[in-house]
Amino acid sequence: MAGFINRHILPPFRRPPLPFFRPGGAGSALPAGRRPWTPRRILDPGDDAVLRWYRLFLVTCLVGLFVDPLYFYLLHTDGLAACVSMDMGIGVLVTAVRTFADLFYLAHMILKFRIAFVAPSSRIFGRGELVRDPDQIAIRYLKNDFIIDLAAMLPIPQMIIWFVIPAVSTSSANHSTNNTLSMIVLIQYIPRVYLIISLNSKIVKASGVVTRTAWAGAAYNLLLYTLASHVLGALWYLLSVERQYSCWKEVCTSENGTTAEMPTRCLLSFLDCKSRDNPIRQTWHNHSAIQKQCMLPDAEYDYGLFGDALNLDRNGVGFIDKYLYCLWWGFRNLSSYGQNLQNSTYKGETVFCILICIMGLVFFSHLIGNMQTYLQSMTVRLEEWRVKRRDIEEWMRHRQLPPELQERVRRFFQYKWLATRGVDEESILQSLPLDLRREIQRHLCLALVRRVPFFSQMDEQLLDAICERLVSSLSTKDAYIVREGDPVSDMLFIIRGELESSTTDGGRTNFFSSITLRPGDFCGEELLTWALMPNPSLNFPQSTRTVRTVTEVEAFALRAEDLKYVANQFKRLHSKRLQHAFRYYSHQWRSWGACFVQGAWRRHKKRKLAKELMKQEGICYDDQGGAAADGHGTDTDGDSTPLLGSATEPGAAAPAADAGASAAAHLGATFLASKFAKNTKRSAAQHHKRIDDDVSTIKFPKLAKPDEPDFSLHTDDAL
């Protein structure tokens, strides 16, 4: 199964698996069929289920470590009667809980026979190969960890309580039996602690951390501290009972019944509370000096630091109160390294104090160090950001930057914190594998890139290639992205914010064009022209526009080298459809189109004006012809009048009157004709002058047609 390539989800644009893997897969299936007796599942040590079991088992081990010291509270002393008794009620409860916890140890051992391991010889590269053979797993487990797991799992305290103690209940070895029980619990504590430590390292090895959050880590360390206090308090109580018994034993040994004051001999069985009803014991107790020597607070015996614990039993407090007091004693002395302890010269007591001091130092420094580590990991980005800001402030002051420039730098860093929270996204992405990086880039960029209309014409594979190379660009207000005449080093696609793009066509007077770029637009389109040339020069193209940010701008930048790589690698970028989209959305082309339309319109108006003027001149010439015609008509009338005068003699007066009227009409006509001719001539002169003025005032801005990207390659991709 290890060599078989299993593809559950096949992405549509990926290549299908090669055919020669299928016989390999079939070959792998054959050995599994040959051995039907093998177990159904061999677990991976890095699996989620195994990790969850490890964490659950860790909690159970902690519960077991908490329950075990409760066995130390089974004994309690009766100071008045000078005897020791055992609380079997608590014993039953503790035994039940411990048995339940031991079942987890057993389950863990069984599971260890089913967990694969990494072959050491295969760890030279990568994670290594898993050994899944059950025989090898069993041999390795039996050779390494089985003994310790068995020692931790064995229910020895349960067997002592249920089988050994009832068998020897009537003898004088009761206290020895209880000592044996406590010693066994203490001895078994060592493999259990070792098991927790190895479990910790297993979890760290598999998943990196024991706890997922820093607060859980700090609480876990505090819990370990509490556990140590609990064990220490229980041990303190146990040792105090031991001291009390030592005092009683010393007095009992000295009273051997040889004097008249002591008629009966003291037996060690008298120190057991079960023998309280014995008449011989009562006689001995009445004559004994055991209370005077061993009973607090007037005892002659020096109990040292155990006096407080013995007061608990003297006052007859319950288990809960006793337990809380001992826990508090452990807390206090562990955290103060045993500063308040006033011990006697007893050797065991001195060793116990030394142990408390060393454990206190170790646990306290461990707790402080771990909590500090966790708290620092929570605020590591915040601290880095603070240090960087302080560096910036110091450097700006050191270099005497002007206040306006300092304010801009501060504003940019504030903006960058809001956008990234101090995390270096580029380094995080670079540490991921290529396929994961591509998927993340698609998630981050693709939905936003589709909002740019120029990219909506491209297909998925081309968009993937572009998304891999897009870098985010953040600019604050009033920043100049690029200035006219500067080399264009990247193409910017606006996602958020507004920019002002203006041009003077190389600094020409009387020419200025300004537009506002909004989300979905792009600038730096000269770079696309440069990238699509078959033999481009090494120089970057010069910008024809000045682009300035009006608000805070978030954009995707495509660098010159990346754009050239995409243009060379993906020939689909050379298509007629992209050419049309580029022309439509390019502001350089829009400016040229606007100037072209303006020029065409002005030529049209000029041509129309010329036509109108010619029409007006035609009307003037017709009027002159009319005037000439009128003059001609007048001459015709003059000719006809003498003819009538010479024809008739008696009408001499009538022809004379007609001749006068005709003379008057001729003079008026001549005057009007000359006046009109003068007016017509002046109007024509004014008209001509006006035409000259119009021609002189019209200036056609000869904006050059922008260089067209070479989309001509592979025109078969056209729509």
Place this chain on the structure above:
Amino acid sequence: MFDSTQKAQYMDGHRERFIRLDESSPRSSVPSEVGGRSTLRSSMPGFGYGPFNALRSFLSGGSGRLKSLRQSLTSGAPKTAFAEDLKSYKRTIFDPQDKLLFRMNWVFFSSCLFAVAVDPLFFFLPIINDSNCIGIDKKLAVTSTIIRTVIDFVYLIRVCLQFRTAYVAPSSRVFGTGELVIDPMLIAKRYIKSYFAMDFVALLPLPQIVVWRYLHIPDGPDVLTTKTALVWVVLIQYIPRLLRIFPVITDLKRTAGVFIETAWAGAAYYLLWFMLAGHNVGTLWYFLTIEREDDCWHLYCDDPNFGLGCNSSYLYCNNHHHGSYDSWLTNNSAQVFNMCNGGQDNPFNFGIYEQALVSKILSPGNFISKLCYCFWWGLQNLSTLGQGLLTSTYPGEVLFSIAICVLGLILFALLIGNMQSYLQSVAIRLEEMRVKKRDAEQWMHHRSLPLDIRHRVRKYERYRWLETRGVDEETLVQTLPKDLRRDIKRHLCLGLVKRVPLFENMDERLLDAICERLRPALYTENEFILREGDPVDEMHFILHGCLESVTTDGGRSGFFNKVQLKEGSFCGDELLTWALDPKSAANFPVSSRTVQALTEVEAFALCAEELKFVASQFRRLHSRQVQHTFRFYSQQWRTWAACFIQAAWRRYYKRKMAEQRRKEEEAASRPSSSHPSLGATIYASRFAANAMRGVHRLRSKAVPTIVRLPKPPEPDFGVDDAD
């Protein structure tokens, strides 16, 4: 009439033409898009296949975008907006990055801290009166209630503001700072789902109600009921009032990036938390002492041996006592009270509360001294993790001690850890410098470097620290955007670069391009910047200091030239020749001079690739004026010119000597022809021999001193000669 009609028609046509020219000005003829406020802002192209592509992109985007589109279409008002569009859209919705809101968050944070300091004052309300009964301090009750009401009102403002503050939509955070959700319904829903319950419980005026009932209702609850209700109310409400500080801190961190500006303020902040915990522990200790005293009184009051005629209600003030109270107070009360004085002879074990009983702080007296004593007790036991506490076996007392120990551990770890973090961040650059110096010393010792080299390394490190204070300037500038980077470089370099004569006559754009690529270089005394024969990979422009430049023309004997370079000079000028050559080889040019620093030198370096980029990108570098300036200031050209002048002078001197010899020969030949006698012949031959010997001496002397230094290769300034 006809003439005037025609004239009017012409004027109308002319005016109309001018109006149209105004309409067609280039500024307003470019169409500007009207951007919507929706998250799906995409303007469709005007082509016929546009809708099909849009539909395909919508379908391939998944149902999430369709849902968002449907929501956007369903409601008329937009639901999200960018931060800069917020102020133009609605006045009543606040931007979470607003400066006013940031300052108000600081006010809210201070009031929350003050609240957790004021709430424990309610624990001081129970007092033991002079007549040996437990009463309530009325004056303190009124004061605490008023203060708490004011603080709660301040926080109520924050709750109202939360319903009017926009938040960043999580789905829009994939890029940049994200978009703000400005729909009041969504804002209220989000706030109610997150912190509203905690804020509501924290704002309930429960202690105020309890105190008011006690003070204003004559037949209201007695001292015991009021005390019990008050302590439980304050304790239970303390948890949400403590937890609500952390959302305010989160808001401050999210806005400003840093919560505490300086390291010392951070250390003081955690010390403040420590002191606050001490104050709370102290007040709780006071209250538990009252409880313990009450338990003792009850124990002996119920005991027939001590409490003859005693009733439990007699232990509390302001109660309507029965008829036998006076007789009990006169005759038998001393037995009960004397057993609970906290002295050494008392059988009742007060444990850690005995200190409070003995110090008489339970009586109604000076509140300030009571407050200070309890504060001291809390601070002492927190800082020593409760190791001085001698408890009894009472479980409540033991649990209280354990809580003090655990709380002390946590706060101690927090304080030490955070102080260490802040102290580390303060001295981080100094420590880096110390570590680097130790690394350098260790490495020099490991490699057994000679002592003079070690001394030079130490001197350079000290010089660099003085210049930069340990800050990595280049990395720091690279994180800024391009525009800021250019402006900073212009501020740092332009004033200095203009002092170099070669750059004086360049225009601003070219100077900007050069300033962006200049790199500061520092050299200590007696360092060699260039050596004759080495490849030149950098051109240096001297800003400060003095250098010595020598050449032997490739090691030729008898040739030596030495000049001093000062501020405004440059070296490595062979690189400019190489960069301006269109057909230059890939190899760097070989240096013709050796340049050594005489003092500490500050210079700007321009590496070969950058110089080639500038030369190829900006054609204005190829100009006659730059050529002349280059020739004038170039040491290579100056050396050539000096050699040329020397050669010319020597040729002139040689020609003069030859002419003088010819005159001498003429003078010698003239007297010999006038005297043909024997004596004259002897004199003429002797003179001729002397003249020939002089000629031979001059010829042999002149041959080795004539030098032939070749003309250096000229930079190709021929392109665009019209400039």
